Amino acid sequence: MIRVLIAEDMHMIRSALVALLSMEDDMEVVAEVERGDEVLAAALRVRPDVAVLDIDMPGLDGLSAAEQLSGRLPDCRTLVLTGLSQPGNLLRALKVHVRGFIVKDAPAQTLTDGIRRIARGERVIDPELVAAALETGSSPLTARETEVLRAAASGIRTAQIATQISLSQATVRNYLSNAISKVGGRNRIDAIRISRDAGWL
Amino acid sequence: MxxxxxxxxxxxxxxxxxxxxxxxxxxxxxxxxxxxxxxxxxxxxxxxxxxxxxxxxxxxxxxxxxxxxxxxxxxxxxxxxxxxxxxxxxxxxxxxxxxxxxxxxxxxxxxxxxxxxxxxxxxxxxxxxxxxxxxxxxxxxxxxxxxxxxxxxxxxxxxxxxxxxxxxxxxxEVLAQRAVMQERRRIDDDLRHGLGSALESIAARGDRAASKVANGDPAAAAEELTGLAEESRRTLAEARRRVRGYRRPSLRTELETAADLLTAAGVATRLDLPRGGIPDTLAPQARGALRATVTRLLRAGPAGTCTITATVADGQVRLHVRAGDTTETIEVRA
Structure with a gap:
């Protein structure tokens, strides 16, 4: 029996996923959570074999939750449900040891088969996602530029970003300016939009 | 910008x-x-x-x-x-x-x-x-x-x-406007001749399913709807293929991203490119072969190493993807 944790913020979709997996003889949904920051606690409590995570969740995004799981519960394999609109997420997902990356509009069979294969230790990656990731290219931003742009994306001012990541305001402006130039944005907001769409943030 | x-x-x-x-x-x-x-x-x-x-x-x-x-x-x-x-x-x-x-x-x-x-x-x-x-x-x-x-x-x-x-x-500005117009015309043709007919077929199947339900034939309607769902997925895949065709990254970008993805997946990947450079474009077949290889290696899991080498001989560019004991060669035709 494959013990599955489901993390999805939209109640109707979460219920549908639970109902779908409950129909499978070899699967048991042992926990369901609606926020990304609840994933680790729930996983430590129920010790699932596979965690199915939505990529966009309140509190903590699916990839950050996967990173936490990989660090604290390495035996738990993660499968992330994503859209094709943010292909850059694949690179980040692979870095945090996500074993499966499936598009949300794939047939239900793909999800159940994916969970079984991941539980067997295989890796499940949609070829469409690989193609999209190769088209988008790797992020042109350095780790620091990504960090600064991500902080800017949360809506805080330059002074607050500087305090948050222990840099001077001039350095933060410099990183932001580099990031805007590298992603080809017209301004900070545009750079955040482009980076988000590509999945680089 | x-x-x-x-x-x-x-x-x-x-x-x-x-x-x-x-x-x-x-x-x-x-x-x-x-x-x-x-x-x-x-x-x-x-x-x-x-x-x-x-x-x-x-x-x-x-x-x-x-x-x-x-x-x-x-x-x-x-x-x-x-x-x-x-x-x-x-x-x-x-x-x-x-x-x-x-x-x-x-x-x-x-x-x-x-x-x-x-x-x-x-x-x-x-x-x-x-x-x-x-x-x-x-x-x-x-x-x-x-x-x-x-x-x-x-x-x-x-x-x-x-x-x-x-x-x-x-x-x-005039050139940019002309380019936009040409691209719009191309996309319009693509949508009308490719996706347009597929969507018309889906609509027709939906109509047939509705009439079968109305005539009290749920089994035939279910069959029609199953076909409709399959056709919808095929159309979606076709739409994605077409959208991908509009964005053509350079060969170098694609190879560098492939190396990044494989390395992130635990396959230590080295990229060897000739000093004289490589073509910017990649023929659709070669692109498809490269993507299939990358997908296969990503699925294979975090083991071993991979070397992607581009060679130029007699004006012909070849990509050699070597993973473990196997080497796959992809002919690049710009």
Missing amino acids: TDLWRSDRVVRLAPVAAVACSALLPLVQVGLAFSYVGNDVGTGLWSLAATALYLPPHLRHIWYVARARRPPLAGWSLAGMTAVIVGATPLAGNSWPRAYTALGVSFLLVLPAPWSYLGYVAVVAAAAPVAHALGLSWAAAPWLTFSVLAGSAALLLLVWPAAALTRLRTAR
Whole structure:
């Protein structure tokens, strides 16, 4: 029996996923959570074999939750449900040891088969996602530029970003300016939009 | 994008700079009319009054031409300007022929060739004899000619590049608009002939399913709906394929991203590219083969190493993807 944790913020979709997996003889949904920051606690409590995570969740995004799981519960394999609109997420997902990356509009069979294969230790990656990731290219931003742009994306001012990541305001402006130039944005907001769409943030 | 913004700013500021410099030279001339050897307050005042009259139409010529536009009623304003400068010549002192600089420049900007060149040459040639007739020594008069030549050259070097920049920007915008139109037409054709017919087929299947439900045949309706779902997925995949076709990253970008993805997946990947560079584009079949290989390696899991080598021999580029003991070769046809 494959013990599955489901993390999805939209109640109707979460219920549908639970109902779908409950129909499978070899699967048991042992926990369901609606926020990304609840994933680790729930996983430590129920010790699932596979965690199915939505990529966009309140509190903590699916990839950050996967990173936490990989660090604290390495035996738990993660499968992330994503859209094709943010292909850059694949690179980040692979870095945090996500074993499966499936598009949300794939047939239900793909999800159940994916969970079984991941539980067997295989890796499940949609070829469409690989193609999209190769088209988008790797992020042109350095780790620091990504960090600064991500902080800017949360809506805080330059002074607050500087305090948050222990840099001077001039350095933060410099990183932001580099990031805007590298992603080809017209301004900070545009750079955040482009980076988000590509999945680089 | 920042470079584009900078170039746009240069295009906007260049005419302003041309006008500012064109205004500066006559003001220096007015100062000389008050203070130069042989001049007095009277000549200075005549010079000031004449400059106040001819400078606005002259600056108007500069402003329009620097923005690659022909000034309206330019013939009349040039005639008025000529009358003022020539008329003030006997009254505004022996350094007044320096004002011929503005006249020569306006001739070149406003009149069509060859009249513009003839007018310019005539003005430059007249400067020294006129200045001598007004009391300037023969030793100093040639310097005045040089001053007119150098001054007009400096102004023209500001005006003509500004106009060229504006024309370039306009041409770039026209080309961009044409490219957008062509691309829209291509996408329109693609959608109409490819996806359009697939969507029509889906709609027809939906209608058939609805009529089967209405006729009390749920089994046939279910079969029709299953077919409809499959066709919808095929259409979605086709739509994605087409969208991917519109975005064509360079081969180098695709190889670097492949190496990044494989390394992130735990497959230590090295990329060896020839020093002479590789083609920018990749044929669809080669692209598909590369993507299939990358997907296979990503699925294979975090083990081993991979080397992606690009070689060029007899003008033919080949990609060798070596993972473990197996090597896959992909022919690249640009």
